[in-house]
Amino acid sequence: MDLQTTKKLNNGAEIPFFGLGVFQVKEGDETANAVGWAIEAGYRHIDTAALYGNEKSIGIGIRRSGIDRKKLFVTTKLWKDDMLRGTQIKAFEKSLKLLQMDYVDLYLIHWPVAGKSMESWKVLEEIYKSGKPGQSGVSNFMQKHIDALLQEAKIVPAVNQVECHPHLAQQPWPDYWQKQGIAFEEWSPLGGTGGNLLGDPTLKKIAEKHGKSAAQVTLQWELQRGLITTPKSVH
Numbered sequence: 030m031d032l033q034t035t036k037k038l039n040n041g042a043e044i045p046f047f048g049l050g051v052f053q054v055k056e057g058d059e060t061a062n063a064v065g066w067a068i069e070a071g072y073r074h075i076d077t078a079a080l081y082g083n084e085k086s087i088g089i090g091i092r093r094s095g096i097d098r099k100k101l102f103v104t105t106k107l108w109k110d111d112m113l114r115g116t117q118i119k120a121f122e123k124s125l126k127l128l129q130m131d132y133v134d135l136y137l138i139h140w141p142v143a144g145k146s147m148e149s150w151k152v153l154e155e156i157y158k159s160g161k162p163g164q165s166g167v168s169n170f171m172q173k174h175i176d177a178l179l180q181e182a183k184i185v186p187a188v189n190q191v192e193c194h195p196h197l198a199q200q201p202w203p204d205y206w207q208k209q210g211i212a213f214e215e216w217s218p219l220g221g222t223g224g225n226l227l228g229d230p231t232l233k234k235i236a237e238k239h240g241k242s243a244a245q246v247t248l249q250w251e252l253q254r255g256l257i258t259t260p261k262s263v264h
Contacts, residue, residue: 032071036257038187039210042163044102044135046252048074048259050216056083064090068101076190076216076259078106078139079124088128103130106139106168107153113145117152125161136162137190141174147181154184164188168216172202175211190214193256195247196226203256214257219244 035043049067054060060083064075068091077087084105091101105128111120121136136156138149153165166188170178175189189206193199193215203213220226227233227243236246244260251258 030252033073036212036255038164038212039185040164040187042134042187044164044188044212044257045072045074046257047072048076048102048104048214048257050259050261051075051077051083051087052081052216052261054081054083054261056086058086060086061090061093065094068094068096073100074102074104074259076104078108078137079111079120080106080108080139084124084127085129088130092129098130102134103128104135104137105133106137107149109140109142109145112138112142112149115148117149118156121156121161132161132163134163135166135188136164137166137168137188138170140169141167141171146170146174147178150178150182150186154182157184166190166211172205175206175209179209185210188212188214188257190216190259192217193251194218194220194226195229195232195250196220203254207255212257213255214259215251216259217261218251218256218258219247219260 032047033045035045038044049072064087075087077084105124107117107120111117136153138146156162157165164187166186168190170189189211191199194217206213232243232246236243248258
């Protein structure tokens with residue numbers, strides 16, 4: 030498996046297992062350059078969001094790379110403020126404008142909002158029909174949110190992006206959701222709010238035994254489960 034190995038989604042589209050995460054990465058040339066270097070290194074999946082405030086730099090980095098846009102998989106996300114204001118379509122159009130793209134490959138509801146998630150999903154279903162996002166999905170949805178959504182949804186989300194790593198395995202949901210046709214994508218796969226994952230003594234022992242780093246062992250554990258992974262790779 031390499032940076033361009035893909036997983037098939039429920040509508041037949043292909044998403045690279047490895048994505049470049051850009052959470053907490055500031056707008057500017059440094060970010061644009063990092064995206065270009067990542068593409069040069071072989072990344073084909075870039076994951077951003079309106080909340081991150083760096084969509085403009087992501088778009089600049091992609092254009093500077095000179096790569097054919099069709100060879101990339103770009104994700105962005107709808108933030109909850111626009112769900113509360115009922116400005117979902119304007120938010121999507123703003124993301125496209127900042128990225129300077131005609132479409133994104135995946136558009137996600139970034140966070141469930143009581144009383145607004147289903148309304149927003151119906152908007153995403155209409156946006157999906159326009160062809161401007163290749164797929165629509167959700168992020169940070171737990172089982173109760175997925176169950177509620179599927180009761181009314183006409184289109185099953187292609188992806189659910191959730192924090193997941195050995196300190197937060199999220200079992201049994203990765204396997205369960207994938208059986209429903211919803212691909213499981215991780216954020217913070219190298220550890221998030223759950224403490225110093227890469228300093229975990231058990232993980233370090235396994236890594237030393239196999240001559241690998243703790244990060245390599247962690248990513249291998251996740252990929253063997255068939256999970257899409259987007260480590261934050263820009264500092």
